[in-house]
Amino acid sequence: MxxxxxxxxxxxxxxxxxxxxxxxxxxxxxxxxxxxxxxxxxxxxxxxxxxxxxxxxxxxxxxxxxxxxxxxxxxxxxxxxxxxxxxxxxxxxxxxxxxxxxxxxxxxxxxxxxxxxxxxxxxxxxxxLLTTKTELMQEEIDLLTGLQVTPMPSKEDGTRLPKGIDQLTLDKIKRILQESGESGITALDAGSNVGVSRSTARRYLEYLVSIKEADAQLKYGDIGRPERKYVPWTK
The missing domain is CATH 3.40.50.2300 (Response regulator)
Incomplete structure (x- = not known):
């Protein structure tokens, strides 16, 4: 660690x-x-x-x-x-x-x-990146110098992740989602488990929905507005 x-x-x-x-x-x-x-x-x-x-x-x-x-x-x-x-x-x-x-x-x-x-x-x-490598490829240097705030990370298959999504946090959200199984998980619970805010967890979960790795469902409680619940994609 x-x-x-x-x-x-x-x-x-x-x-x-x-x-x-x-x-x-x-x-x-x-x-x-x-x-x-x-x-x-x-x-x-x-x-x-x-x-x-x-x-x-x-x-x-x-x-x-x-x-x-x-x-x-x-x-x-x-x-x-x-x-x-x-x-x-x-x-x-x-x-x-x-x-x-x-x-x-x-x-x-x-x-x-x-x-x-x-x-x-x-x-x-x-x-x-800078503490685990002794040399950098040009693309990696571009990531360090091209954007001041949010370098565009890459997915494991080499394609780019969207702004505001980093691979480390995404992997943790995916793991929590898979562990939730059919019962699913809310953005609040995912954020609490991973250590990020509810809105941040929702951003990652909605990204997984957009790439068909998660499905969003409405969770109805006894009172109040329905809440979105996320389950692993099975279709």
């Missing part, structure tokens, strides 16, 4: 920091290494750390630093750490500078969980 990816959150608003912490912990394969509120705290944490985090979630508006000064300090001192900007700063000049500095992604607040999850899954897939 792969070790969890360590994430440092740099955010001065404790409420947003807590939301970010919960978001990180909801994505399988990631764990929060620490939360700091200022640039000084961030640099002290990293300089004293026995093990550096692999990823930093960074806000532009930090009280004791100007603009992207902290970002550039991080890039110069800790080149092995990737940075994802999570900020309310949406000025083109700031975004361009951050992109030129080599950020993995730039997300403008407020960030919804689905968007956040897609970015972390993309980061996880890229990291897996």
């Amino acid at each position: 792969l070790e969890a990816i360590q994430v440092l959150i740099v955010e001065d608003d404790f409420r947003i920091a807590e939301i970010n912490r919960q978001f990180v912990n909801r994505v399988e394969g990631f764990v929060v290494a620490g939360i700091v509120k200022t640039g000084d705290e961030a640099l002290t944490y990293l300089r004293d750390a026995s093990t550096l985090p692999e990823l930093i979630l960074l806000d532009v508006y930090i009280p004791d630093v100007q603009g992207l000064d902290l970002f550039w300090t991080l890039r110069s001192e800790f080149t092995e750490i990737d940075v994802i900007m999570m900020t309310a700063a949406n000025e083109v000049e700031t975004i361009v500078e951050a992109l030129r500095g080599g950020i993995f992604d730039y997300m403008v607040k407020p960030v919804d969980f689905d968007r956040f999850e897609r970015t972390l899954l993309s980061f996880r897939n890229q990291r897996h």
Whole structure:
């Protein structure tokens, strides 16, 4: 089993920091290494750390630093750490500078969980690719450089998966679906089993329906609206 990816959150608003912490912990394969509120705290944490985090979630508006000064300090001192900007700063000049500095992604607040999850899954897939190979084919390099947020993964047969679908999560959803048998499974239950949100699980299940690997049925309860239930394709 792969070790969890360590994430440092740099955010001065404790409420947003807590939301970010919960978001990180909801994505399988990631764990929060620490939360700091200022640039000084961030640099002290990293300089004293026995093990550096692999990823930093960074806000532009930090009280004791100007603009992207902290970002550039991080890039110069800790080149092995990737940075994802999570900020309310949406000025083109700031975004361009951050992109030129080599950020993995730039997300403008407020960030919804689905968007956040897609970015972390993309980061996880890229990291897996870069740590398991010594050389890359041109197509693999294109996947790393061609799309900033969601590299287009490939199915096992070599065909491309649609945007927002990654092979690792898809395999887990397929396994849960097959294990459910004739009783089927809802998006809520699938998400709980795999460790993703209900809406994310539904996106994967609907994809399986579209490629005829699953069938969607309406599940009627005693009260309320009917809910879609998914069963393995048998037709």
